[in-house]
Amino acid sequence: MPKHADGEGGALDGVFHALSDPTRRQVVERLAQGPATTSDLARPFDMALPSFTQHLHVLERAGLVTSEKTGRVRTYRLAPQPFAHLDTWLAVQRARWTRRLDQLDSLLYDLKEQQQ
Amino acid sequence: MPKHADGEGGALDGVFHALSDPTRRQVVERLAQGPATTSDLARPFDMALPSFTQHLHVLERAGLVTSEKTGRVRTYRLAPQPFAHLDTWLAVQRARWTRRLDQLDSLLYDLKEQQQ
Numbered sequence: 001m002p003k004h005a006d007g008e009g010g011a012l013d014g015v016f017h018a019l020s021d022p023t024r025r026q027v028v029e030r031l032a033q034g035p036a037t038t039s040d041l042a043r044p045f046d047m048a049l050p051s052f053t054q055h056l057h058v059l060e061r062a063g064l065v066t067s068e069k070t071g072r073v074r075t076y077r078l079a080p081q082p083f084a085h086l087d088t089w090l091a092v093q094r095a096r097w098t099r100r101l102d103q104l105d106s107l108l109y110d111l112k113e114q115q116q
Numbered sequence: 117m118p119k120h121a122d123g124e125g126g127a128l129d130g131v132f133h134a135l136s137d138p139t140r141r142q143v144v145e146r147l148a149q150g151p152a153t154t155s156d157l158a159r160p161f162d163m164a165l166p167s168f169t170q171h172l173h174v175l176e177r178a179g180l181v182t183s184e185k186t187g188r189v190r191t192y193r194l195a196p197q198p199f200a201h202l203d204t205w206l207a208v209q210r211a212r213w214t215r216r217l218d219q220l221d222s223l224l225y226d227l228k229e230q231q232q
Contacts, residue, residue: 017136
């Protein structure tokens with residue numbers, strides 16, 4: 001299997017996996033507005049705390065969030081770096097796709113020119 | 117559990133899941149450059165064809181690719197719509213994050229003004 005040129009392949013696996021769950025995406029949506037504690041984050045969800053903290057662990061393993069414990073309170077923050085990797089990957093695909101559409105446009109133009 | 121306001125939550129689950137696998141991302145990277153048949157797509161991978169076609173099915177179920185059969189040959193194309201959903205979701209999070217950083221900037225500025 002060909003290797004990913006950018007070496008970010010493995011990291012992207014975890015990032016996409018972490019974001020494939022609606023609970024985890026909602027945690028990201030909340031943290032985009034500022035840091036929050038475990039109990040703040042858990043409040044909107046009708047879910048046992050151990051299940052909820054598993055979701056936080058998945059996000060942390062993927063590098064999407066970081067956490068810090070002060071006394072008994074753990075506070076989570078969004079880590080922007082993996083989002084930048086996602087953006088880059090999407091931008092590369094979009095650039096390829098757009099280039100291809102441009103090439104199709106030129107091809108159609110040339111065909112029309114030949115027919116005139 | 118709170119519902120997603122945009123109703124795209126379920127679709128995004130499948131899109132993020134489909135892209136969490138390096139083989140499937142490489143298929144997307146290839147198709148961004150133009151349509152390709154199953155055997156074209158399978159060629160770079162050291163994988164049994166049934167396993168490989170499972171990956172194609174995951175991409176198709178997520179709406180990231182469409183396929184068409186002519187005789188015995190199935191041709192795959194990228195479907196841009198789900199990428200637009202991804203972009204939108206990421207853009208919303210980036211906007212929240214940036215607004216928050218702007219607010220922190222204003223706060224710091226106000227604190228400095230008060231100290232002068």
